[in-house]
Ligand SMILES: Nc1ncnc2c1ncn2[C@@H]1O[C@H](COP(=O)(O)OP(=O)(O)OP(=O)(O)O)[C@@H](O)[C@H]1O
C-alpha cells in the first residue's frame with residue numbers, strides 16, 4: 001500500500017495547514033459498530049459482511065471501553081485454522097494503536113503510513129471509544145476541503161477586474177442539467193442586492209430575469225456562465241453558453257413556445273414563458289445566438305431614481 | 310383571504326410554518342405546475358397551488374414574494390424543499406385534494422365575498 005502523499009514538507013501550505021487544522025474527531029466515523037468479548041468470530045464475520053467494514057472493535061456492553069479489535073485478517077486466519085466459532089476474546093488483537101480525538105488529522109495520516117493498519121480506533125480524554133477512522137474517512141474529508149478551496153480559487157481567477165463605474169460583479173458557472181444547484185446563482189444575486197436596500201419591485205424584476213436565464217442555461221444549453229454586473233444606474237445580467245444555439249430566436253421569444261420534453265416539464269419547466277418573462281421585466285433585452293456555437297442573452301434593468309445613460 | 314381560511318376550508322397538513330404564519334393575508338391564488346407561469350404573475354402575496362414538489366417551487370415563491378405554497382394530490386415535499394422553505398420563511402402545506410377541487414373551494418369563498 002502506498003503512502004498518502006501529502007504529509008511532506010513539499011506539500012502546499014494549504015494542505016499542511018489543513019491536516020493540522022482538522023482534528024481526528026472532525027473526520028472520524030462516530031457510529032462505531034462494535035462487538036463484545038464473548039461474540040463468536042463467525043458472528044463478527046457476518047457483521048463485517050453486512051456492514052461492509054473490515055475491522056470491529058471489541059468493547060464492553062456500552063461500547064465505551066476498548067479491549068481489542070478483530071480485523072478481516074483475523075477472520076481469514078480463523079477460517080483457515082478452523083476456530084471461527086471461538087469467542088472474539090481469544091483471538092482479537094490486543095496491541096492496539098489508537099488515536100485521540102483531539103489530535104490533528106496529520107497524526108492519523110502518519111499512523112496509516114507507519115503502521116499499515118486500515119483503521120484506528122479513536123478514544124477521548126477519558127479513554128472511551130468515540131470513533132473509528134479509516135483512510136476512506138480521511139480521503140473524503142480532504143476532498144471536501146480541497147474542493148471548497150478550489151472553488152474559491154476559481155471564483156478569484158474568473159472575476160475580471162471591474163470596469164470604471166462598476167460597483168459589483170459576479171460570475172456564476174452553470175452546468176447542464178444541474179438541477180441540484182438550479183437557482184443558486186440568482187439567489188446569490190438577490191442576496192447581494194438585498195444588502196443594498198433596493199426597492200422590492202426592482203429587486204423582483206431582476207430576480208425574475210436572473211432566474212429565467214439561469215434556468216435556460218441549465219435546461220437548454222450545454223452549460224455556461226451567468227454574469228451579474230451592478231452599476232450606479234443599472235443592473236446587467238448576461239447568460240452566455242457554449243451551445244447548442246437557438247435556430248429561430250423570434251420563435252423562441254413567443255409566449256408558450258418551448259422545446260422542453262416531458263421529463264423537463266415534470267420538473268416544472270417548459271411553459272415557454274421564460275424568455276418573454278425576462279424580456280417583460282427588462283428595460284433592454286437582446287439575444288445573440290448562433291447554432292453550433294452558443295447563445296448570449298443580455299438583460300438590463302434600470303435602477304429607479306436614476307435616468308439611464 | 311387569510312391563510313386561516315385556507316386551513317379551514319381545505320383539509321391539509323402544515324409542513325413548514327413560514328414567516329408571519331399566524332396573520333398571513335393572501336391576495337390571490339396562482340395554480341400551475343410550470344414555474345415560469347407563476348413567474349408571469351404581476352402581483353405578490355399569493356398562494357401557489359401546485360403538484361410540483363421540488364425546490365424550484367420554493368425558489369419561485371421567494372422570487373415573486375408568494376408567502377405560501379400548497380402541494381396538491383397528497384404530494385410530499387422532496388428533501389431539499391423543506392429545508393429551503395424554512396430558510397426562506399415560506400409556509401408549506403400539503404393536501405390530498407386535486408388542484409381543481411382546491412381552486413373550486415377557495416374560488417367559491419373568494420366569490421362570495
Ligand atoms: N440558452 C439556450 N440555448 C438554447 N436554446 C434555448 C436557450 N434558451 C432558450 N432556448 C430555447 O427557447 C425556448 C423558449 O425558452 P423559454 O425560456 O421562453 O421557455 P422554456 O425554457 O422552454 O420554458 P419555461 O422558461 O417557461 O420554463 C426553449 O424551449 C428553447 O428551445
Ligand SMILES: [Mg+2]
Pocket residue numbers: 212215216270273274275345
Ligand atoms: Mg426557460
